[in-house]
Amino acid sequence: MMVPPSSFVSQEEFNMFHRIDRELYTLLVINLWRDPVESMQVIALWLWLERVGFRNVVQKTLSLPYVLLNELADEAVTCLNIINNDQLASSSEGNDNALMQSLIERDLSLQFFYENRLIATQGIARIVNEVCMRALRDIMLHAIERNAAQSLADSSQVMSHSLQQPMVNRGLPEIGFGLGDLGLPWTRENEVPPDDRTMFVTFSKGYPVYEWEVMEFFTRAYGDCIESLHMQEVLPNEQSLFARIVFHSASSIEMILNGMGKAKFTINGKHVWARKFVPKRLKLSLPAAPQMDLPVSFGL
Incomplete structure (x- = not known):
C-alpha cells in the first residue's frame, strides 16, 4: 500500500x-x-x-x-x-x-x-x-511527563521517609556487624530477594530445550544450586524461548557468568544464552496510554 x-x-x-x-x-x-x-x-x-x-x-x-x-x-x-x-x-x-x-x-x-x-x-x-x-x-x-512526575514523587517519598526515621537509627555502622549483633531477628525480609538471585536464559527457535535438560546441565556443572526454574508457558505443540532460573545464592550467577554480561552454553547440542535477570520497573496503576486510532493495522 x-x-x-x-x-x-x-x-x-x-x-x-x-x-x-x-x-x-x-x-x-x-x-x-x-x-x-x-x-x-x-x-x-x-x-x-x-x-x-x-x-x-x-x-x-x-x-x-x-x-x-x-x-x-x-x-x-x-x-x-x-x-x-x-x-x-x-x-x-x-x-x-x-x-x-x-x-x-x-x-x-x-x-x-x-x-x-x-x-x-x-x-x-x-x-x-x-x-x-x-x-x-x-x-x-x-x-516523559509521566516519568518526571514519578521521579519527583519518588524523591519526595524518600525525603519524607528519611525525616521520619529516629535519629538513633541513622548512620548505624554495617561493616563488622551481623544481624544478631544488632539484635534484629532473622526473617525472610533479610534474605537476598529472588530477583537478585535470578538468571534469564534464552533458547534458539527451532531447537527446543526442555526443563529437565536445563536442570541437569546446571546441576551437573555447579552442584545443587537451583531453587526453582520457570520455563515460558506455551501450548503443548510450541517451544519455550526463555526461562528464569532462581538460584539459592546470588554467588552462583557470578560463578556461571564468570565476569561476563552474557554467557553462551551448549546443552545437548543446543545453544543457550544466559544473563542476569534485571526486572524493569512495572506499575500496577499506570496513567492512561494514548488512545490507539484504528482497530486494524496497516503494513509499511
Whole structure:
C-alpha cells in the first residue's frame, strides 16, 4: 500500500497508518518504562530492518510477552551502539542478538550491522525524522511527563521517609556487624530477594530445550544450586524461548557468568544464552496510554 506524501495526510490518518508502531512504542515506554528517546531509535531500527528486507519485524515483536520484548529491545540497543559508535562488539558478545535472529528466523549477526552501519545510520535517521517524530511524538511527550512526575514523587517519598526515621537509627555502622549483633531477628525480609538471585536464559527457535535438560546441565556443572526454574508457558505443540532460573545464592550467577554480561552454553547440542535477570520497573496503576486510532493495522 502506497503512502501519500505526508503533507497531504492529516495527523489522525498518519497515526492510523502507523497504528502498530504506536502500539509497540507504547508498550516500550509506558508499560515497560523504557527510555522514550532511546525507544524511538529502537522502533526506527526495526522499521529500517523491514525496509531492507526483513519482513514483519514490528508485527512479530508486538506478539512477544513483556519479558521477551524487553530483552529484544536490549538487543536492539546493542545493535544501535554498533551502528553509532562504529565499533563491533567483542567476540564474546557475538550472540547478543540471538533473540532477534530467532524472531525473524534469518541470519542477522552483529557483523551485519557493523558492515552496513553507514546505510543503517542514514536510514534510521530518516525514519526517525519522517515517521517516528510525527507518529510517536505525543506518546513520547506523555511518557516523559509521566516519568518526571514519578521521579519527583519518588524523591519526595524518600525525603519524607528519611525525616521520619529516629535519629538513633541513622548512620548505624554495617561493616563488622551481623544481624544478631544488632539484635534484629532473622526473617525472610533479610534474605537476598529472588530477583537478585535470578538468571534469564534464552533458547534458539527451532531447537527446543526442555526443563529437565536445563536442570541437569546446571546441576551437573555447579552442584545443587537451583531453587526453582520457570520455563515460558506455551501450548503443548510450541517451544519455550526463555526461562528464569532462581538460584539459592546470588554467588552462583557470578560463578556461571564468570565476569561476563552474557554467557553462551551448549546443552545437548543446543545453544543457550544466559544473563542476569534485571526486572524493569512495572506499575500496577499506570496513567492512561494514548488512545490507539484504528482497530486494524496497516503494513509499511
